[in-house]
Amino acid sequence: xxxxxxxFSQNLKNIGTVGRSLSTWLLLLVPLSAAIGALCAVFLWLxxxxxxxxxxxxxxxxxxxxxxAAVAWIYARFGGTSDAGNNLIVDEIHTPSAGVPLRxxxxxxxxxxxxxxxxxxxxxxxxAVQLGGSLASTAGKYLHLSNAQTRLLxxxxxxxxxxxxxxxxxxxxxxxxxxxxxxxxxxxxLLPCLLASLIAxxxxxxxxxxxxxxxxxxxxxxxxxxxQHPLLLAKAALSGVAFGLVALIFAEANHKFGALMKRLVxxxxxxxxxxxxxxxxxxxxxxxxxxxGLGVWSAIPGDPTISxxxxxxxxxxxxxxxxxxxxxxxxxxxxxxxVTPLFFIGAALGHALAGxxxxxxxxxxxxxxxxxxxxxxxxxIACTLMGIELFGAANAVPITIACWVAYTxxxxxxxxxxxxxxxxxx
Amino acid sequence: xxxxxxxFSQNLKNIGTVGRSLSTWLLLLVPLSAAIGALCAVFLWLxxxxxxxxxxxxxxxxxxxxxxAAVAWIYARFGGTSDAGNNLIVDEIHTPSAGVPLRxxxxxxxxxxxxxxxxxxxxxxxxAVQLGGSLASTAGKYLHLSNAQTRLLxxxxxxxxxxxxxxxxxxxxxxxxxxxxxxxxxxxxLLPCLLASLIAxxxxxxxxxxxxxxxxxxxxxxxxxxxQHPLLLAKAALSGVAFGLVALIFAEANHKFGALMKRLVxxxxxxxxxxxxxxxxxxxxxxxxxxxGLGVWSAIPGDPTISxxxxxxxxxxxxxxxxxxxxxxxxxxxxxxxVTPLFFIGAALGHALAGxxxxxxxxxxxxxxxxxxxxxxxxxIACTLMGIELFGAANAVPITIACWVAYTxxxxxxxxxxxxxxxxxx
Numbered sequence: 001x002x003x004x005x006x007x008f009s010q011n012l013k014n015i016g017t018v019g020r021s022l023s024t025w026l027l028l029l030v031p032l033s034a035a036i037g038a039l040c041a042v043f044l045w046l047x048x049x050x051x052x053x054x055x056x057x058x059x060x061x062x063x064x065x066x067x068x069a070a071v072a073w074i075y076a077r078f079g080g081t082s083d084a085g086n087n088l089i090v091d092e093i094h095t096p097s098a099g100v101p102l103r104x105x106x107x108x109x110x111x112x113x114x115x116x117x118x119x120x121x122x123x124x125x126x127x128a129v130q131l132g133g134s135l136a137s138t139a140g141k142y143l144h145l146s147n148a149q150t151r152l153l154x155x156x157x158x159x160x161x162x163x164x165x166x167x168x169x170x171x172x173x174x175x176x177x178x179x180x181x182x183x184x185x186x187x188x189x190l191l192p193c194l195l196a197s198l199i200a201x202x203x204x205x206x207x208x209x210x211x212x213x214x215x216x217x218x219x220x221x222x223x224x225x226x227x228q229h230p231l232l233l234a235k236a237a238l239s240g241v242a243f244g245l246v247a248l249i250f251a252e253a254n255h256k257f258g259a260l261m262k263r264l265v266x267x268x269x270x271x272x273x274x275x276x277x278x279x280x281x282x283x284x285x286x287x288x289x290x291x292x293g294l295g296v297w298s299a300i301p302g303d304p305t306i307s308x309x310x311x312x313x314x315x316x317x318x319x320x321x322x323x324x325x326x327x328x329x330x331x332x333x334x335x336x337x338x339v340t341p342l343f344f345i346g347a348a349l350g351h352a353l354a355g356x357x358x359x360x361x362x363x364x365x366x367x368x369x370x371x372x373x374x375x376x377x378x379x380x381i382a383c384t385l386m387g388i389e390l391f392g393a394a395n396a397v398p399i400t401i402a403c404w405v406a407y408t409x410x411x412x413x414x415x416x417x418x419x420x421x422x423x424x425x426x
Numbered sequence: 427x428x429x430x431x432x433x434f435s436q437n438l439k440n441i442g443t444v445g446r447s448l449s450t451w452l453l454l455l456v457p458l459s460a461a462i463g464a465l466c467a468v469f470l471w472l473x474x475x476x477x478x479x480x481x482x483x484x485x486x487x488x489x490x491x492x493x494x495a496a497v498a499w500i501y502a503r504f505g506g507t508s509d510a511g512n513n514l515i516v517d518e519i520h521t522p523s524a525g526v527p528l529r530x531x532x533x534x535x536x537x538x539x540x541x542x543x544x545x546x547x548x549x550x551x552x553x554a555v556q557l558g559g560s561l562a563s564t565a566g567k568y569l570h571l572s573n574a575q576t577r578l579l580x581x582x583x584x585x586x587x588x589x590x591x592x593x594x595x596x597x598x599x600x601x602x603x604x605x606x607x608x609x610x611x612x613x614x615x616l617l618p619c620l621l622a623s624l625i626a627x628x629x630x631x632x633x634x635x636x637x638x639x640x641x642x643x644x645x646x647x648x649x650x651x652x653x654q655h656p657l658l659l660a661k662a663a664l665s666g667v668a669f670g671l672v673a674l675i676f677a678e679a680n681h682k683f684g685a686l687m688k689r690l691v692x693x694x695x696x697x698x699x700x701x702x703x704x705x706x707x708x709x710x711x712x713x714x715x716x717x718x719g720l721g722v723w724s725a726i727p728g729d730p731t732i733s734x735x736x737x738x739x740x741x742x743x744x745x746x747x748x749x750x751x752x753x754x755x756x757x758x759x760x761x762x763x764x765v766t767p768l769f770f771i772g773a774a775l776g777h778a779l780a781g782x783x784x785x786x787x788x789x790x791x792x793x794x795x796x797x798x799x800x801x802x803x804x805x806x807i808a809c810t811l812m813g814i815e816l817f818g819a820a821n822a823v824p825i826t827i828a829c830w831v832a833y834t835x836x837x838x839x840x841x842x843x844x845x846x847x848x849x850x851x852x
Contacts, residue, residue, distance in 0.1 A: 021852070170826050174807075185611040188849050190806070190830050198823065202656065230628065380616070381807065384596075385822075393819035396811075397624065400596050404616050423614050426447070 025192055028153070032139055033160040033196040036132045037203030040164035043109060043131070044209045047124060047294065050117035054292070055299035061283065061292070064118040065276030069269035071111040072333050076268050082107050085335075086126050087418035089133035093154045093180055094420065096147040100137035100154070104130050111335030119292040120279060121325035122336025124165055129337075132161030132200075155180075155189045156196035163197030164204040166339075167211035171386035172197035178379040182412055183423030185381060212296055214307055214369070216391045218360035235357045236367055236398040237405050239350060243368055244409025246349055247375030250323055250342065251415045258331035268333055275332020282325055290318075291325040295344035306344050309351035309365040316355065319348035319368075338415045339373055346372030366391045367402035374403040375410035378419060451618055454579070458565055459586040459622040462558045463629030466590035469535060469557070470635045473550060473720065476543035480718070481725035487709065487718070490544040491702030495695035497537040498759050502694050508533050511761075512552050513844035515559035519580050519606055520846060522573040526563035526580070530556050537761030545718040546705060547751035548762025550591055555763075558587030558626075581606075581615045582622035589623030590630040592765075593637035597812035598623035604805040608838055609849030611807060638722055640733060640795070644786035645820045661783045662793055662824040663831050665776060669794055670835025672775055673801030676749055676768065677841045684757035694759055701758020708751055716744075717751040721770035732770050735777035735791040742781065745774035745794075764841045765799055772798030792817045793828035800829040801836035804845060 054060055075083050082104040084091075092100055112127040136157025140150035155176045163172025173194040178185050220229065265271040283289055290303040298305045304318045326341040350368025354361040366387065374383030380403045387399035412421050480486055501509050508530040510517075518526055538553040562583025566576035581602045589598025599620040604611050646655065691697040709715055716729040724731045730744045752767040776794025780787040792813065800809030806829045813825035838847050 170810075170822060173826075183613040185613075185807075186849050187609040187611075187806075187833075187851070191834055194826065194830055198659070198827075233624070380613075381600075381611075388814055388819050388822060393814050393822075396596060396814060396819075400599075400620065401624075404620055407613075408617055423612050425613075 022191075025195070028139070028143070029156055029192060029196050030199055032136060032153070032157065033199035034203045036128075036135055036157060036160040036196075037164040037200030038207060039105075039109070039131050039135075040128050040161060040200065041204045041207035041209040043112075043124070043127065044165065044204070046113050047116055050113050051293050051297055053117060054119055055297075058289070058299070060117065061119040061280060061289070064120060064279055065273040067114045067118040068120070068272030068276045068332070068334050071114050071335060072268040072272040075107060075111070075333075075335075078103065079107055086129055086133075086416055089129065089137075089154060089158060090180060090416055090418040092133070092137065093151050093158075094418075096150050099141055099150070100130075100133045102134055102138040105134040108134075108335055112337075115329070115334045115336045116293050118276070119283075119289070120276070120329040120334040120336065121292055121295075121322065121341060122329050122334055122338075123294065123340035123342070124337045125162060125339035126337030127335070128161035128165035129158050130161070132157035132159070132196075136160075152189045152192050156192045159193035160196040160200035164200035164209075166386070167201060167205070167209075168386045168389040169194075169197040169201040170389055171382045172201070174385055175377075175379055175382035178382050179377060179416060179419065181420040181422035182378045182414070183421065183425060212307060214310060214366065214390055216310070216360075216362045216366045216395055218363040219394045232359065233398060233401055235353075235359045236364075236401045239353045239357070239359075239364060239367060240371055240402040240405025241409050242349060242353060243346060243371040243402060244375040244406035246319065246323070246345060247342070247372045247406060247410045247414070250327070250338075250345065250372075251376050251410070251413060253323070253327045254331050254338070254415065255413065255417065257327055261332055272333045275328055275334060278328045278332070279325065282328065286321060288321075291322045294340045295322060296340065304348065306340075306347050306369070309344075309347040309368075310362040312355070312361040313351070314355070315348065316352040319345045319352065322348060338376065342373040342376050342415075343369050346370070363395055363398065366395070367398060370399060371402040371406040375406035376415045378407060378410070378412075378414040378416075380404050380407035448617075451621070454565070454569070455582055455618060455622050456625055458562060458579070459582065459625035460629045462554075462561055462583060462586040462622075463590040463626030464633060465531075465535070465557050465561075466554050466587060466626065467630045467633035467635040469538075469550070469553060470591065470630070472539050473542055476539050477719050477723055480543060480545055481723075484715070484725070486543065487545040487706060487715070490546060490705055491699040493540045493544040494546070494698030494702040494758070494760050497540050497761060498694040498698040501533060501537070501759075501761075504529065505533055512555055512559075512842055515555065515563075515580060515584060516606060516842055516844040518559070518563065519577050519584075520844070522576050525567055525576075526556075526559045528560055528564040531560040534560075534761055538763075541755070541760045541762045542719050544702070545709075545715070546702070546755040546760040546762065547718055547721075547748065547767060548755050548760055548764075549720065549766035549768070550763045551588060551765035552763030553761070554587035554591035555584050556587070558583035558585070558622075562586075578615045578618050582618045585619035586622040586626035590626035590635075592812070593627060593631070593635075594812045594815040595620075595623040595627040596815055597808045598627070600811055601803075601805055601808035604808050605803060605842060605845065607846040607848035608804045608840070609847065609851060638733060640736060640792065640816055642736070642786075642788045642792045642817045642821055644789040658785065659824060659827055661779075661785045662790075662827045665779045665783070665785075665790060665793060666797055666828040666831025667835050668775060668779060669772060669797040669828060670801040670832035672745065672749070672771060673768070673798045673832060673836045673840070676753070676764075676771065676798075677802050677836070677839060679749070679753045680757050680764070680841065681839065681843065683753055687758055698759045701754055701760060704754045704758070705751060708754065712747060714747075717748045720766045721748060722766065730774065732766075732773050732795070735770075735773040735794075736788040738781070738787040739777070740781070741774065742778045745771045745778065748774060764802065768799040768802050768841075769795050772796070789821055789824065792821070793824060796825060797828035797832040801832035802841045804833060804836070804838075804840040804842075806830050806833035 346368030772794030
């Protein structure tokens, strides 16, 4: 029993060490995460402003080539390594080297606002993650932290940005761990990421930022809680295959088309200008502006939006159009994230599949919302938690099935090329 | 673009391969998981019967030393490697060698029923996991599967047993992946485990097995969804430290006291008989039978039970008594699991802490329920999902905080000694 006592007091000592290191982390993480959360609140507010401005002045779209070229020129002139974006952050977490430059924060912040003001089709998670990573890396350099500490701080910064910008702190914490490698979740950083994500989300909320609420009214019959309809779950799995394939198309198209454009047009401002013109051409060809911007709001009532896909309709192709608009925007160098367009593509595809499979529209829109992103970012567990955070626990089983099947079907190269492959999918 | 096309068709081919391998897995996993689910239903029904019988004939307790000795003798005479239990299964998943013997299934099945019939304090997850592992390993041997396939099948068997016995299929799927190593979740086996867990749970439900429902009526105010009370969350984190320390005490006490008893009394039937006498002595000393059996039901209304801890009272020490009764029972060689007693200990400790911290009793009982187990088994993500499956998503944030903090504070040697340490906690 003395050995038990010895072991136990050893463990108590360990907890003392953890406690001390925790206080240090608290002193460091609380202000950093609060700052990232506050920046995300301003960012969300400015995105809202940019989108409303575009709705008020539709002709601003014709400045998209100019806006894109200007941002690309600024990046080329002053950006340094900033242009690598999320990939630089993932790389710095894996093998800390020169760090993430502080200038990445203002560049991606204003670059994304310009994309959305002039009508590019893009997202916001990349921006939030880069804000978090850039601030965290700078804090680490300023405080002369070790590589291991900087790594944790960077992960916490990613968690804070992600958790705050989507209002999903649990998904944010897991995302920061899960995005680093395909097929493996390593628990180093579990608590710092959770703390950072919660504080950033809380700050963002406290400053009055609102997240669109999505509602799935479908609930499985109460007779057998949680797991009821094998047929419905089979449909969720089948849809998961489609979600995974579309995520694969999205990621591959972005990479290949981006590489092709870089080869054909090495001068980045010209590339962005061409991309802007292409987006304008797409608006002319398809005679709609519904696929510009985030896709969260629409200027014309009845135009497709993410929340609109939660109600039945006969819209079968919005997912493909949004994919096209987004690939053209992002692969020509516009700034912004991939995730909100992936939410749109997923919700639209789930909406369409619900019609084909005779399944509840709201549920399948929700499944697509999280599962296409799960597959494209190779983050099935973060997206399962995001689905539960956004839509509640009643449909946790189909959400999990859709996310995990989609992840299994999307190949090994997701939207983040610097992600390592730890455990192949098959 | 031809490269894109080539890559994409390569990926389609991969999906074809996945599809074929999936059909094979379906043919194998569906009947296996259904069989495990059915066995779990019978097991749950017999546990109920054994407990009711003990309530009807209280003097049956005095046969506990004889029952324990008989089971220990049968294990020593016929069990082969079965006595290693869950540890053998985890070892076989890591490094497949002789396999898990089929006889483990009937031995642990009836051994656990005898523990509960005569009044030992134990659980049921070990039994369910060993039923699943034993059947899966036998199927693998019979079908001459490769080591890699057997490994996946064993994990699926664990997921099926766990998912069915607690009615929490998502937690079951993650548990089977997470229990293998401390600090790392590897995604190989993600889908087979999910499928097995869902089918086993569904079979178990369909055969009429009922799981006790626990209800947390506390909901955070709707004004700020999910994340509201920093003070409440700080209390959840503080309780998480206590949950982790108690899990550490439980695991260490089981290991050390078990090793001591083995050294002092090498003859296993005598050891179990002594354990049985010690449990009877504890009943005399504390003048209560409330800490016998699972702790899910009570013979005397008002006696502490797991669901009772969800309502306020002045019971501050039930967690320590249940810990004592369970360590005496399990470390002297009685069969059964650790998890249901850990649910009891956690809910009782959460209940007590809620009183001390002026926090909602039902919420903190629920936090302890999942977090002590998370810390003792080193499975924080499975337990987070279990908490969401059992209690809903409204309190997902405090559930996550409690589970992750408890996990961080419980040291590296949980209740499963064959667990590898992949990433140290600190």
